[in-house]
Amino acid sequence: MTDITDAAKRLLLGKPMSSERLGHTLLPKRLALPIFASDALSSVAYAPDEILLTLALAGVAGTIWTPWVGLAVVLVLVVVVASYRQNVHAYPSGGGDYEVVTENLGKNAGLAVASALLVDYVLTVAVSISSASQYVASVFPALRGSEVIVAISVVVFLTFMNLRGVKESGKAFAIPVYMFMGAIGLMAMFGFFQYLTGSLGEAESAGFVLTTSEAYDQGLVGLGGALLFARAFASGCAALTGVEAISNGVPSFKRPKSRNAATTLLMLGTISASMLTVILLLAMETGVKYAENPAEQLRTVSGGAIPDDYVQHPVISQLAEVIFSGAPWLFMLVSAVTGLILMLAANTAFNGFPILGSILARDGYLPRQMHTRGDRLAFSNGIMTLATGAIVLIWVFDAQVTKLIQLYIVGVFISFTLSQLGMVRHWTGKLRKASDPRERSSMRRSRVINVIGFLLTGTVLIVVLITKFTHGAWITLLIMALLFLLMRSIRKHYDSVIEELALGDDLAAARALPSRVHAIVLVSRIHKPTMRAVSYARATRPSVLEAVTVGVDENEIATLQAEWQKMDVPVPLRVLNSPFREITRPVLSYVRSVRRQSPRDLVVVYVPEYVVGHWWEQLLHNQSAIRLKSRLLFTPGVVVSSVPWQLSSSQGHGVETTYFPQSGQPPAMEDRKR
CATH class of the missing domain: 1.20.1740.10 (Amino acid/polyamine transporter I)
Incomplete structure (x- = not known):
């Protein structure tokens, strides 16, 4: 779809012009008139x-x-x-x-x-x-x-x-x-x-x-x-x-x-x-x-x-x-x-x-x-x-x-x-x-x-x-x-934005790094996207790393915990109770509680997402992730890192298929062997 859109755009508007050709667009009087x-x-x-x-x-x-x-x-x-x-x-x-x-x-x-x-x-x-x-x-x-x-x-x-x-x-x-x-x-x-x-x-x-x-x-x-x-x-x-x-x-x-x-x-x-x-x-x-x-x-x-x-x-x-x-x-x-x-x-x-x-x-x-x-x-x-x-x-x-x-x-x-x-x-x-x-x-x-x-x-x-x-x-x-x-x-x-974002006189405070990094990997089930997110998070070497899931169904949570232990994933799994079957609210409450306990800590939330090739597939996936990200963006001291997983339908739609998290660090070695 992207290739078709680009081709149509080029047909209607022509090839892109580099900034160096700005002088080419200057007009003589016969065209200026x-x-x-x-x-x-x-x-x-x-x-x-x-x-x-x-x-x-x-x-x-x-x-x-x-x-x-x-x-x-x-x-x-x-x-x-x-x-x-x-x-x-x-x-x-x-x-x-x-x-x-x-x-x-x-x-x-x-x-x-x-x-x-x-x-x-x-x-x-x-x-x-x-x-x-x-x-x-x-x-x-x-x-x-x-x-x-x-x-x-x-x-x-x-x-x-x-x-x-x-x-x-x-x-x-x-x-x-x-x-x-x-x-x-x-x-x-x-x-x-x-x-x-x-x-x-x-x-x-x-x-x-x-x-x-x-x-x-x-x-x-x-x-x-x-x-x-x-x-x-x-x-x-x-x-x-x-x-x-x-x-x-x-x-x-x-x-x-x-x-x-x-x-x-x-x-x-x-x-x-x-x-x-x-x-x-x-x-x-x-x-x-x-x-x-x-x-x-x-x-x-x-x-x-x-x-x-x-x-x-x-x-x-x-x-x-x-x-x-x-x-x-x-x-x-x-x-x-x-x-x-x-x-x-x-x-x-x-x-x-x-x-x-x-x-x-x-x-x-x-x-x-x-x-x-x-x-x-x-x-x-x-x-x-x-x-x-x-x-x-x-x-x-x-x-x-x-x-x-x-x-x-x-x-x-x-x-x-x-x-x-x-x-x-x-x-x-x-x-x-x-x-x-x-x-x-x-x-x-x-x-x-x-x-x-x-x-x-x-x-x-x-x-x-x-x-x-x-x-x-x-x-x-x-x-x-x-x-x-x-x-x-x-x-x-x-x-007002310029004034709010100005460094001010205390440059040392502006350059100060967070005391610790608390990484949270969101887990819905154990599959390849989840394991990739865990690998990415571990590669950043945070001070604290944990996986978090929301308990909506008791049987599903029990199965997830058993598989987690069986696979011996080197990251603790925390279950957040949700008696009203909500996903977004429990995660937000937990992230905010981490911030309250350690205000100087940076909280990084890793969200596994599917990369799809068709618009209708987007309607079937990533809805919970989109809601979570939109709410977490308004939480001070929290960084949201999307960890993409390319489904087969997305092949050929992008320039390359290797993605890195917002931290800029490469994935763990076991993840690269995929």
Whole structure:
């Protein structure tokens, strides 16, 4: 079974990689862009949808404001990218926002940022994959209604790809990411050419009329209109997610790491801003209508209900259909690569989450297993944790982007805002110590950029909290708070364990050996495993050695004692009475009594166990031994030594068949002759 499991693991994940090959996994810019920027690049696939969907509540008067909302989002994107270029130069170690905030604003603030980022990474996967499942359903109508299954299947696929290693996943995902950029670029060129020549058609939804919600009969005026504009802007800011992943992933870049990361950030900002602007402008010119509830919000020109068989496609699909009306295969291509890039956008989180988790585990805020690399030099435990969280969200929210998007963005803008404030304090501290005029000038310029970034992201954070809190953002804040408290508790536990295990000043007492060793061999009957356990125990030359059995049946005990004497075993046999036919309790009571009589003695309990080759055999053997060991482990001053005996069914399942007890001593000579 073990060989089959190993073979399957190697088939799925590939051969193990030695630690010396860690440098092999470092990324050039051409691979770093699709790996770390795919989230932000793919956000243009659903950010326009959310902007139009929100403004649709105010009818046609609301959609007129679409370009201005897009312009505001692009402005924030440019400022954030410029700000994070300062981050990657100042903090190239990969701690990203967590390191910046912890060092400049304190541990609690850093932990708050870490909580926000971890939650947002999980939401990135859930939102991106859920949106992708909708595009898949638009290309393959037979999959409508199965979006949840499609989404979960994609998460599982991405998990396996990332378990194979960062560089391998980057190579696999680079082509689809570049295909997406090419497809949107091609659509932009054809679309604007058609617009300039007057041949640009209308979208499939252009013939419908948006009904206006009662709250917006007067259009986007007054407080209600301002809040709707702010809500649309907050939803559009989903396009900024993923920017922080590059600052967390600087160690994964090839040298010079900081410069390559900053260049990748610049490419990300330029491409993402251009794509978002193009899609929104084309949506306006083709008359795209996009509503949360099409059956209620869309009407025909005459005021009638839309056809029952009308299916509302995402914005990019509607644009591709009208722009490439003469080449249906290009429409299929755009829709397919858009769905694919949304699937792969989650790959940004699959790289950022494990790295951040590893740093937090190193600092004692997450289980230390999160800091360990797997066979393929990837942080396997972090990858599995992320996948599990995303699958739960997809299942709970039925893979509906409109519901998930309300939980989104809050965490990332908390990290944006605190990170920029931390960078302002960073540059202020550096300026106090710097004396070179050129350095001071550069630092002042960087500080100005980060101040602007702080003011702008802080404003967006307030807008997001106001507009999204009652729509689901409170759930994100609650999860963040619980995660914050959990990580504080984990750190407190690790600190208390370190303090408890510290040697202290009295090193002589710490090195002191027990005065004597009292060895106890547990006996159920006289057979080969028992004799092996006796041989092992004798080989350690303890101060006291005895065999112990529990008297459950008088006849069996009498037979055992007679055989023991007949074989002349050179170890005394003690019988523990058990009137209630218990096994564990009498042994525990006796071991504890030995400890009470001689507190400085070390008690070593030898437990014979069968080594079996089939899972069902484990159910038939070793149950009493497992219960005893689990209870004895909590007894101070007691060491449990398992003495294995390989049954014939175990042959071929292990690398070798010779085992030694925990003492490290070899078995007695008569035992070796077996």
